[in-house]
Amino acid sequence: LENHEDKIDYVFKVVVIGDSAVGKTQLLSRFTKNEFCLDSKSTIGVEFQTRTVTIKGKVVKAQIWDTAGQERYRAVTSAYYRGALGAMIVYDITKRPTFDHVARWVEELRAHADNSIVITLIGNKADLMDQRAVSTEDAVEFAEDQGLFFFETSALSGENVEKAFLRLLEEIYGVIS
Numbered sequence: 001l002e003n004h005e006d007k008i009d010y011v012f013k014v015v016v017i018g019d020s021a022v023g024k025t026q027l028l029s030r031f032t033k034n035e036f037c038l039d040s041k042s043t044i045g046v047e048f049q050t051r052t053v054t055i056k057g058k059v060v061k062a063q064i065w066d067t068a069g070q071e072r073y074r075a076v077t078s079a080y081y082r083g084a085l086g087a088m089i090v091y092d093i094t095k096r097p098t099f100d101h102v103a104r105w106v107e108e109l110r111a112h113a114d115n116s117i118v119i120t121l122i123g124n125k126a127d128l129m130d131q132r133a134v135s136t137e138d139a140v141e142f143a144e145d146q147g148l149f150f151f152e153t154s155a156l157s158g159e160n161v162e163k164a165f166l167r168l169l170e171e172i173y174g175v176i177s
């Protein structure tokens with residue numbers, strides 16, 4: 001049940017953050033358009049994409065924001081976080097440093113976003129199992145410690161992408177209703 005543009009009950013702003021090249025843009029495109037672009041990027045400036053879903057009988061428009069490359073210049077501003085009800089912190093399971101930086105992204109959220117923001121940790125590129133550099137156990141432990149939801153996803157295959165976004169939106173609904 002989608003496309004009830006005429007009667008939106010809620011708009012949920014969700015921000016997607018994490019190091020450069022972890023797959024943020026592709027996750028967004030997988031969830032909002034069910035697409036994966038083999039040669040994306042270069043276009044800086046698209047701010048958000050939307051998808052409308054039904055949660056507990058309510059029509060919810062998810063407005064999902066992409067950093068559009070700002071993270072490369074450490075220029076993610078507080079305006080980006082303003083009004084965000086949910087956040088996804090993404091790392092790449094094949095690149096250990098992107099996981100080591102997650103703590104910094106959590107701090108960034110705690111500093112700039114609302115206290116009640118719902119945070120999901122995403123280990124992306126789960127299709128690249130043979131290049132894994134971050135164990136599921138390490139990520140689960142970190143997520144539990146910080147009170148984050150956690151999913152391993154693949155924007156390429158689509159694995160768990162829908163599940164992760166819907167879970168986040170349901171949790172936000174639980175917080176605001």
Ligand code: GDP
Binds near residue numbers: 124
């Ligand atoms: P961003 O900088 O975090 O927005 O990352 P992008 O979405 O631009 O993705 C960076 C690179 O990783 C691109 O070459 C993507 O094609 C690739 N990529 C993104 N998600 C996946 C995934 O789930 N699996 C694989 N194998 N590659 C991915």
